[in-house]
Amino acid sequence: MENLLIKNGTIVDVENGVTFVGAIEVKENKIKRIIHQGEVLPEGIETIDAEGKYIIPGLIDMHCHIHEGFAPHFVASGVTTVRNLAGNVKLLKNLIEKPDHAPTPRVYAADRMIDGSPGQWGPTSYGNFVTDDPEEARKEVRRQLEVGAKFIKLYGWIKRDVMEAAVDEAKKHNLEVAIDLLNSKDVTALEAAEAGVNWIEHASGFAQEMYKGWNLFEDQEQWSHINWEHPDQEKVREICEKMLAHNVKICPTMVVLDQPFQYPNIWSPKNKVIESIESKNHPTEYWKSHEELVDKIKEQTAVVNNLTKAIAKTYYDLGGTVVAGTDTPALLYTYPGMALHRELELFVEIGFTELEALQAATVNAANSIELNEIGTIQEGKIADLVILNKNPLEDIKHTRDIDLVVKGGKAYNQEEILSNIPSEEEINRNLQAFMEEWEAVHAK
Structure with missing residues (x-):
């Protein structure tokens, strides 16, 4: 898996109840670094610009x-x-x-x-x-x-x-x-x-x-x-x-x-x-x-x-x-x-x-x-993240206004995820083998 940078997003620190604008550098499946505004961003890696968006843990x-x-x-x-x-x-x-x-x-x-x-x-x-x-x-x-x-x-x-x-x-x-x-x-x-x-x-x-x-x-x-x-x-x-x-x-x-x-x-x-x-x-x-x-x-x-x-x-x-x-x-x-x-x-x-x-x-x-x-956005933790279009701390309903989901370091939009639903035939085959x-x- 390639590395990933999510920049300009408002990161929600669910542990302490604060938010700050920053970047998240992901290496393979883990959060490598939380980068605060003003710090130098790494170059040459896949980048998602999350300006105006809010990032919460999976x-x-x-x-x-x-x-x-x-x-x-x-x-x-x-x-x-x-x-x-x-x-x-x-x-x-x-x-x-x-x-x-x-x-x-x-x-x-x-x-x-x-x-x-x-x-x-x-x-x-x-x-x-x-x-x-x-x-x-x-x-x-x-x-x-x-x-x-x-x-x-x-x-x-x-x-x-x-x-x-x-x-x-x-x-x-x-x-x-x-x-x-x-x-x-x-x-x-x-x-x-x-x-x-x-x-x-x-x-x-x-x-x-x-x-x-x-x-x-x-x-x-x-x-x-x-x-x-x-x-x-x-x-x-x-x-x-x-x-x-x-x-x-x-x-x-x-x-x-x-x-x-x-x-x-x-x-x-x-x-x-x-x-x-x-x-x-x-x-x-x-x-x-x-x-x-x-x-x-x-x-x-x-x-x-x-x-x-x-x-x-x-x-x-x-x-x-x-x-x-x-x-x-x-x-x-x-x-x-x-x-x-x-x-x-x-x-x-x-x-x-x-x-x-x-x-x-x-x-x-x-x-x-x-x-x-899992459970927080911190260095060393698994990169399970949800990028939201609006602030969930202002209205909890905003948790369902999803832009992207990062699962174990890989970014997906909702359509990409839903394209992975197995067929009825595959499900039945697996169930039959188990039974x-x-x-x-x-x-x-």
């Missing part, structure tokens, strides 16, 4: 379920790294092993989720592992470590003793544990935190702790006295303080609840990336199938939508780690890559500053999983 989606077919859409949206919350590491092998400069995001992945019987997503498969046996959970954690899982994902129907065993085993191997308790009947967020779980996804399990005996599967009539629209701030603060004592981290994924809640007036700005996504069968057909269930989805999201927002803001104000994620492509129109921009808007809507929202998808996100080479290998191993 964005990080801290909760998604990536797929080869829409991986380039993330990068075209300025999302250069994703944290994949369950799936299968081997199925993602092609993406995980791509070179730094590839027009697909860097993938930090869990393997299949560990759930309790009968399994919310059905019986054990390549994407989930269902057990009520603590020893089996320990074995599964060890297997996931061997195949390259970066952390462990637990799911809502897991039994408490199984959760405790999985967490204990993960800790032996220095693996963090994330849990999704949206549909939990038996475990609350505080119980998970007390067991040593590091991450509470969707800010879930808080309602179960605040209102003992409540869950989404109960007859909601008996809980009609709860004002879900205006959460009890005293209760929210009380549980947030207890959670903070365990140093858990929260990824609220507000957009996944907000999109169905707003339906049919979903957030859907017209741009190249969204047009490209909507032209693909997957995940568009999946979203359309959910439109038929929208009343039920709305009913359930109405219960936790405002509570999730209250938890995110309160926990952050108390000093807790709160990062930005989307749960793409779950429920309704969580557009790969673009949904993160809506999540940042929601951060601002609930009271975060523009800078704080940006930090939730850059420096704070990277630090939360110790990805020390044949999986079945050969697990049919024993």
Whole structure:
């Protein structure tokens, strides 16, 4: 790869909340030098003039379920790294092993989720592992470590003793544990935190702790006295303080609840990336199938939508780690890559500053999983950059007004990135090869 110089741009220092006009010299995949105004610029290398534009670090989606077919859409949206919350590491092998400069995001992945019987997503498969046996959970954690899982994902129907065993085993191997308790009947967020779980996804399990005996599967009539629209701030603060004592981290994924809640007036700005996504069968057909269930989805999201927002803001104000994620492509129109921009808007809507929202998808996100080479624009870090046409610190909506994306030192416009979307045939071929290998191993 050739070296690159980006000059005359306004560089956004997301760590310190300041901006300055300068240049960024990139050597191969790393930032070689930050050059301030007045200093001599290197000559004879490819140069991008970013005058009047704003440069931020590549964005990080801290909760998604990536797929080869829409991986380039993330990068075209300025999302250069994703944290994949369950799936299968081997199925993602092609993406995980791509070179730094590839027009697909860097993938930090869990393997299949560990759930309790009968399994919310059905019986054990390549994407989930269902057990009520603590020893089996320990074995599964060890297997996931061997195949390259970066952390462990637990799911809502897991039994408490199984959760405790999985967490204990993960800790032996220095693996963090994330849990999704949206549909939990038996475990609350505080119980998970007390067991040593590091991450509470969707800010879930808080309602179960605040209102003992409540869950989404109960007859909601008996809980009609709860004002879900205006959460009890005293209760929210009380549980947030207890959670903070365990140093858990929260990824609220507000957009996944907000999109169905707003339906049919979903957030859907017209741009190249969204047009490209909507032209693909997957995940568009999946979203359309959910439109038929929208009343039920709305009913359930109405219960936790405002509570999730209250938890995110309160926990952050108390000093807790709160990062930005989307749960793409779950429920309704969580557009790969673009949904993160809506999540940042929601951060601002609930009271975060523009800078704080940006930090939730850059420096704070990277630090939360110790990805020390990304998240800021600094010498020696990987050159993942987004060149914006307007200042995101004035209006967070400007994060989606993208001029160029630099991924691992290589500059792309959005059309170039979107031209790398694989064909349906290629995707199906790769999936078939994976399934044949999986079945050969697990049919024993």
